[in-house]
Amino acid sequence: MSTHIPNLDVCIGETNQKYTKDLLRLARHKLTMRSTDRRSFIKVVGGTTIAGALAGCMGNEGGNGNGNGNGNGNGNGNGNASGNGNGNGNGNGDGNASGNGNGNGNGNGNASGNGNGNDTDNQTSNESGSGSGESRQIGISQHQAGGSWITAFFDSGTIYAESQGYQLETFIHEADAATQISQVRQMINQEYDGIVLVPYNESLNDVIVEAEEAGIPVFTANQDATTEAVKSFTAFGNENAGQICGEQMYEALTNQKPDVDTYRVLNVRGDFISSSNARTDGFLSVMESQDDVEIVNTIQTDWTQSDAQSKVQTWLNGNDTPHGVYSSNMTSGLGTFQALEDQGLAVPKGEDDHIVVTQLDGGPDVNPKILDGYIDAAVDQPVTFYIPLAIKQMEAYWENGDDAIPEIDSELTEDDYSFEPTEHQNGTLWSEPTWAPAQVVEKDGHPYVQTSGITLTEDNADEPYLWGNIWG
Known part of the structure; x- marks a missing residue:
């Protein structure tokens, strides 16, 4: 995932690795370093090394001494590089640095770097980037x-x-x-x-x-x-997803079990964090609006499969079988399903003993269970x-x-x-x-x-664009 200039480590030397990124940015006219960074950088690396690295390592990226560097072209490192150990170094590099388009950029010009002493930098540049001339x-x-x-x-x-x-x-x-x-x-x-x-x-x-x-x-x-x-936050609506799971739950209960007077529903939730709270609140808002639904218990898990399996199985051992079960994320849903299966209660829809199951999240192990009728619906992200x-x-x-x-x-x-x-x-x-x-x-x-969100049912759980099928 990282991009490095070929042979840059050799040009700079292994002892100066922490300055590699700064040299990369200088070479590409990408960012303007702070003056304190430049002083430390020049002092340790040296002007000769900088100029030599820029000329010798930047095969296809050239920039002339006046601050104009056009991105995609052939760059020749033909400049003069001199580096003096002590003295005063003035680096006045006013100009425009553009990362645009195609063209030939020659690394001609004089580069002088004074290793120790006072460094004055008045570098101002306007940066623009288009095409492949700039890597962020x-x-x-x-x-x-x-x-x-x-x-x-x-x-x-x-x-x-x-x-x-x-x-x-x-x-x-x-x-x-x-x-x-x-x-x-x-x-x-x-x-x-x-x-x-x-x-x-x-x-x-x-x-x-x-x-x-x-x-x-x-x-x-x-x-x-x-x-x-x-700047902005991107995610699906957790509360809305919980509401959809509630609607899917109630629709399935009334369609599959029309003779039941009161539907007993088990709620399996995650930790008390904002996303879990929203998913739970959304689901419960739908369930509590129905006169013929009773939430028989809420089981809090840490959202892991093992924790959900253990806690749900313990509850099932000591209570009457619910008509429906809701889980608020993928892994706790899989743990809940495993607990039902261990108790012999995982039955596909269409059979009398089917327990209606809805949950948040599809996935590689969830989508097939939807297609097989064990999970009635899921709202995927x-x-x-x-x-x-x-x-x-x-x-x-x-x-x-x-x-x-x-x-x-x-x-x-x-x-x-x-x-x-x-x-x-x-x-x-x-x-x-x-x-x-x-x-x-x-x-x-x-x-x-x-x-x-994406509501998954047996009608669409096999679609090739779903993440659970891409990584399945």
Whole structure:
């Protein structure tokens, strides 16, 4: 996922690895370093090394001494490089740095770098980038790795970023907020162009503000932060998804068991975090509006399959069989199904003993159970669009600033953000705009791009555009 200049490490030397990124940015006219960074950089690396690396390592990227560097062309390192150990170094580099189009860029000019002494830098430049002349770096931090949902989340983002010529670096903190804060600070210090964040909790708010103050836009996806410093948040509507599961539950109960006076429903929820609360509240709002439905119990799990299986099985051993069961995420749903199966209660619909099952999330192990009639319905997330949508908004922000951020109380459609269908593993990414339409609402002082969800039934659970079938 990273892109490096060939032989750059050799040009700079192994002892100067921490300056590699700065030299890369200088060479590409990508970012202007802070003056303190430039002083340290020149002191350690030396003017000769800088000029030699720029001339010798940048085979296809040239820039002349006056600050004009046209992106895609043939670059010859024919400049004069002189580096003096001590003295005063003045670096006045006023000019326009453009990363546009095609052409020949020759590395001609005089490069002088004085290793020790006073460094005065008055470098001003206007940056623009189009085509392949500019490579931006985006970081994403997520609280866990592994599992099919997380894999789909990361991989689809990486595929889209690479298709646009960006570097997407992923950071995992394994449910440790302090580690995630450190990761974001690392991205700030290394001057990433943008951050897609899945914040672990509200303790990330301050470092998001730090990123904003450093001029680095932060877009959240899947989970949000409670600070207006977030440019926008992208995810489906958790409460609405819970409501749809409730509607699917009630419809299936009344159609399949019309002679029952009171439907007994078991609610299996996750931890008391915002997304879990919203999914539970949405489901319960539908159930509680029906006079013939009783929520017989709510079982709290940690959203893992093993915890749900153990707790649901314990409850089933000591209580009457429910008519319906709802689970608020994929893994707890699979654990619930396993508990039903262990008790001999997993029966496909159409049979008298069938227990109506609805849940949040499809997946490689969920979709086949829907097709076989064991799970009546699931509301799936358009997870393969989350990071790509965040990057689309980031691209617009790079071009036009805050004016390009989706407006609150507006609606986004597939015409606003389109994606090229891409073959991947067992299906086709982005062949159907399942995220659209999206309602843009206000949340914690910033826009929330609330995407649509996908209601899965036996009629569509085998579609090749579903993430659970692509990674299945």
